[in-house]
Amino acid sequence: MQVYKLILKILYKNRTSMMIYMGVFLFFAILSSASSNNSEITTLTSTKIKYGIINSDQNSEIVKGLESYLNKQAILVSLPKEKEKQQDALFFRKVEYILEIPNGFTDSIMNGENVELAKTTVPDASSTVFMDMLVNKFLNTTKIYSGHAQNLTQKEIVQHVQSDLSKMTPVVFQNDSKGKNDNFFAGYYFKFLTYSQFSILILGICSVLIVFNNTDLKKRNYASPMKLRNINLQLILGCVSFAIISWIVTIIPSFFMYKSVMTTKTGAILLISSFLFTLTALSISFLIASFIKSRNAMTAAANVVSLGSSFIGGVFVDQMFLGKNVLTLGSFTPTYWYVKAVDSLVKLNQFHYVDLKPVLNNLLVVVGFGISALMICLVYLKQKRQSF
Amino acid sequence: MFFHVFKNRIKCLFRDKQALFFTILFPIILGTLFNLAFQNLNDIDAFSKIKIGMVKNQGYQSDLTFQQVLTSVSGEEKDALFQVTYTSEQNAKQLLKEEKIQGYIFIQDGIQLVIKEDGLYQNIIQSFLNDYKQMQYTIASILKENPSVLESVMKDLGNRKNYLKDVPPGNAAPNWVLNYFYCLIAMTCLYGSFWGLREITSIQANFSPQAARLNMAPVHKLKVFGASMTAAVAIQFFEVLALLAYLIFILKIDFGNQLGYILLTCITSTVTGVTMGAMVSSLIKKGGENFKSGILVSISMLMSFLSGLMIADLKYVIQDKVPILSYLNPANLITDSFYSLYFYSTHDRFFTNILILWGFNILFSLATYFVIKGQKYASL
Known part of the structure; x- marks a missing residue:
């Protein structure tokens, strides 16, 4: 097993750059799981809009009433004092709706006079439409009371308005299967690992093959008493075991982070899928490595392929947010099909053949990519050997 | 040199x-x-007309006021809230399942909203329906205080005011993707x-x-x-x-x-x-x-x-x-x-x-x- 040992030695010498990608992966995986607590995938109060109020009027019952009404459907965030910082907050969506209550607002409303509130919002956003509805509804109702029931005090008006506005239309949920929250987060983890797997495998396989493809070394190897078949066999064995090790290292954290998912059927299928993807990435790395001659080109290829496929395949940005053209482009990468498989898998509650079919079909395409990359690679190597 | x-x-x-x-x-x-x-x-949160279904059953046919209110906020105009598909209950269910609509309205012993998942659009639909219901309560409670004002209350309800004016957030659109x-x-x-x-x-x-x-x-x-x-x-x-x-x-x-x-x-x-x-x-x-x-x-x-x-x-x-x-x-x-x-x-x-x-x-x-x-x- 001299060749096999050599491969492990080469890989060990090149471990630093591969470990960087592993570090990047773990960093983002942990970061995304840490932010998973305030997710958006829950029940009817989840999509709360962040809004801020600047009150230049007295702290009257009406202002308080408006605030407490809005707080039922939105989240009041405290605004920074400086105008520029408020702008920053809006730009980065830390607040989506800023409402300014002008001086004399309460009196105007009570006396039925015209009054305008300034709003600073994300233009044309749905959040703006929703908040506009709420504010106008409260003020219109208040005005009707103040205009037609003169003997009511501010406090009584607000009580009436709040009681009216608490009447809700009943909402019925149509029962369709929907996956559990944890599944989605495990899904993110398993989608994200395509990035690190691609980088690590390309870097690893390239650094091995660059050595083996060195013309002088190749001539020397051909002259050795070891059969070529034997050398190649060990080479393949070495690369496959490298891929398996890198897969195992990548998936271990998932058992700690998503324990509840990893012990279910979903977890098992995620593991199988990621393993299939690893093998495909391995054969694509092999293909890339057989074309690459220098270490500089190797870093470039690793970066471009891993980042490129992750961006257009829907790893960094969900596939549903990608444009049609981008998705078409993405469908030429195995990452796209793998992400599709994971996305449909995490939604599943039942695991009959019919439910699993889309997952399996997408995984078949992933494997197809692997096999075809391997074929092209073999044909290319055969031709190269003959011209040698 | x-x-x-x-x-x-x-x-x-x-x-x-x-x-x-x-x-x-x-x-x-x-x-x-x-x-x-x-x-x-950046366009994810941009508002586009919400697609909803309206089940054309007995309840709908008999509620003329609601029909009017719904038409007033839907249609082809740019600032319309909804794009309504009038259909049967069976079909509405199917449309919702295929996510062709965000939800559908069903009138039987009062107005109901049927949705599949929760989100901002669903909130907007509900808020609109609430509005319709809440107005009825407002009228009732004012008439209890002062029965003589029915006419002017109805008039006020008809022309609801927009109290908000837009102040642009900055020199340009707050497009965070640019960062x-x-x-x-x-x-x-x-x-x-x-x-x-x-x-x-x-x-x-x-x-x-x-x-x-x-x-x-x-x-x-x-x-x-x-x-x-x-x-x-x-x-x-x-x-x-x-x-x-x-x-x-x-x-x-x-x-x-x-x-x-x-x-x-x-x-x-x-x-x-x-x-x-x-x-x-x-x-x-x-x-x-x-x-x-x-x-x-x-x-x-x-x-x-x-x-x-x-x-x-x-x-x-x-x-x-x-x-x-x-x-x-x-x-x-x-x-x-x-x-x-x-x-x-x-x-x-x-x-x-x-x-x-x-x-x-x-x-x-x-x-x-x-x-x-x-x-x-x-x-x-």
């Missing part, structure tokens, strides 16, 4: 394929990928540190044989170094301009229209990148060029990360929680310069950023100068 060195250094640097890849090709590829992946991201592209330029400028590293390697006699030879030449070291740093800055500036042109003209990224200030930012941050590379690589005595470029990549990446290259929010969070860090991070200063040119109507913050960047430029240059000046070697 100056021009001779300058010209030859340009030639040398242009042959460094790896540095060329990371300083121009890589940012262009990354920019293209950003553009492909993020093009729809990724501003960060990308910052990253590119910091990658300019590779050129600084190259220049130090080829002028410090203990770093390369070529530099040892150069030190023997009867020319003042500062003169040679000045010329070669100018060459490095020139190449990097050219690359940043190419990237900027690609972003503005091909990808149509919005940088505002203050071209002069944008160029000022570019040249300032180019100098920052190159001098930072020179300083770091002159300070690190051990380790080869690869080790140093590894360090430079890590520093540049960390700085770009902290200014929002991977997660745009991070820039805001740091500015909010640890403001000092955002002033000490060149990548953030560069990103923020582009951002303030785009979003603010005033230039205070922009000039603050540029001034601090020049502060860094001078600091980096001086540090480099003191390390490389007048070094003598007992042996090499």
